[in-house]
Amino acid sequence: MKEIKPESRDQKFKYLHPADQIVMIMERIYRYEMTTTSGGNLSVRDEDGGIWITPAGVDKGSLTRKDIVYIRKDGEHEGEHRPSSEYPFHLAIYEARPDIDAVLHAHPPALVSFSAAGKTPDLHMLPNTRHICEAVDFVPYGLPGSTDLGSKIASSFGAGFNTVLLENHGVVTASQNLFEAFKQFETLDYSARIQVKAQVLGGYKCISAEQMTIYDQKCNDLPEFISEAPVSKEKAIRREMVHMMRRSYDQGLITSTDGTFAVRLDKDSFLISPYGYDRKYLCEADIVLVKNGHRQAGKYPSRSSRLVLELFQAHDEVNAFILAHAPNVMAFNVSGKELNSRIIPEAYILLRDITILPIESLTQDHLRIVNQLSASQPLAMIQNNGILVTGENLLQAFDRLEVAEFTAKAILGAHQLGCVKVMNDEVIEELVTAFKLP
Numbered sequence: 001m002k003e004i005k006p007e008s009r010d011q012k013f014k015y016l017h018p019a020d021q022i023v024m025i026m027e028r029i030y031r032y033e034m035t036t037t038s039g040g041n042l043s044v045r046d047e048d049g050g051i052w053i054t055p056a057g058v059d060k061g062s063l064t065r066k067d068i069v070y071i072r073k074d075g076e077h078e079g080e081h082r083p084s085s086e087y088p089f090h091l092a093i094y095e096a097r098p099d100i101d102a103v104l105h106a107h108p109p110a111l112v113s114f115s116a117a118g119k120t121p122d123l124h125m126l127p128n129t130r131h132i133c134e135a136v137d138f139v140p141y142g143l144p145g146s147t148d149l150g151s152k153i154a155s156s157f158g159a160g161f162n163t164v165l166l167e168n169h170g171v172v173t174a175s176q177n178l179f180e181a182f183k184q185f186e187t188l189d190y191s192a193r194i195q196v197k198a199q200v201l202g203g204y205k206c207i208s209a210e211q212m213t214i215y216d217q218k219c220n221d222l223p224e225f226i227s228e229a230p231v232s233k234e235k236a237i238r239r240e241m242v243h244m245m246r247r248s249y250d251q252g253l254i255t256s257t258d259g260t261f262a263v264r265l266d267k268d269s270f271l272i273s274p275y276g277y278d279r280k281y282l283c284e285a286d287i288v289l290v291k292n293g294h295r296q297a298g299k300y301p302s303r304s305s306r307l308v309l310e311l312f313q314a315h316d317e318v319n320a321f322i323l324a325h326a327p328n329v330m331a332f333n334v335s336g337k338e339l340n341s342r343i344i345p346e347a348y349i350l351l352r353d354i355t356i357l358p359i360e361s362l363t364q365d366h367l368r369i370v371n372q373l374s375a376s377q378p379l380a381m382i383q384n385n386g387i388l389v390t391g392e393n394l395l396q397a398f399d400r401l402e403v404a405e406f407t408a409k410a411i412l413g414a415h416q417l418g419c420v421k422v423m424n425d426e427v428i429e430e431l432v433t434a435f436k437l438p
């Protein structure tokens with residue numbers, strides 16, 4: 001069995017002008033609180049060797065395509081503004097790496113924490129971080145805008161790194177295109193936030209090399225079938241899934257590269273999110289139909305599709321499935337500490353008790369997950385990976401995911417206040433009876 005990927009996942013972006021790409025990604029970085037008005041700069045190398053780059057001294061929260069500066073190959077620039085004062089290191093990276101055509105730099109708080117602590121985030125905490133970021137270098141301090149900083153950063157990229165933390169400064173990621181550079185940036189920032197939060201619970205556990213090898217066997221190579229024209233029920237589910245995934249992205253519950261959603265269509269078929277597509281820009285046509293264990297021809301379902309298949313076959317009452325990596329939930333997940341829902345009635349009623357299962361169960365022991373989940377245990381944690389949420393419908397599963405994230409955030413807050421008091425068995429019994437919980 002093997003993993004199959006779409007050949008060119010970013011086809012829909014390749015026709016976008018570099019200035020529009022820069023505006024799009026800068027808006028995203030600002031909107032999701034990964035830069036301030038004044039911080040951060042992005043660039044894209046043009047086919048003619050010139051560089052499109054963000055301007056100096058312009059509000060990053062309201063950039064337009066006309067604000068983007070073009071630095072010609074001869075060094076002269078065109079546009080209404082001066083180029084970013086940090087452009088020397090962008091140029092130095094392009095010089096050092098002919099294979100790189102996009103550079104992203106910003107000062108997101110969690111990565112600045114690492115930059116100030118003199119450390120890089122641990123890539124062995126979550127498999128997705130290692131897959132996307134591969135390796136992270138740490139570059140000593142240099143004056144912003146100086147050729148000294150430029151040559152330090154360029155030598156790191158020249159050595160093959162694509163993601164670099166700058167001492168007492170921020171982070172730089174680079175790739176063949178801006179969307180891939182953004183994925184590296186967001187994935188590393190996400191991982192950094194989880195690692196910082198996990199410290200409140202006493203630290204985190206890593207994945208062993210053996211577990212990583214087993215995890216990599218997750219596969220989506222279902223045989224193909226030719227689908228017929230979709231009926232209205234299928235179209236409605238596709239629309240709801242796209243809406244809920246975008247909403248989950250906006251709520252910070254999933255990232256561009258992580259988060260699986262599936263909804264049952266009928267007894268033998270379900271719809272599932274695609275593998276490798278940026279969750280922010282999903283559309284109805286990207287969702288994959290799986291019928292009788294076959295995937296829609298030419299489409300690439302999530303690598304959890306076999307698990308979903310077995311889950312839906314075993315549980316008639318389950319019609320929706322989410323595998324997500326909400327950061328506060330993940331602090332409990334990577335630390336191996338129980339996320340105890342018994343702190344307020346709402347949390348216990350929706351979440352019930354949440355068991356932690358080993359990461360191997362995602363590839364080697366689906367039955368363990370399938371048997372663990374039930375009407376009285378609709379959620380389960382997969383250690384160092386994510387939280388599985390089921391529901392009678394997608395809205396219920398989404399609600400449970402949101403409640404789990406709020407609960408995790410509240411417990412982390414209580415930890416910081418010095419005490420977490422949970423409801424006792426008698427109170428829980430009373431809730432089970434009063435709300436007729438299964």
Ligand SMILES: [Zn+2]
Pocket residue numbers: 040086105106107144169170
């Ligand atoms: Zn900077």
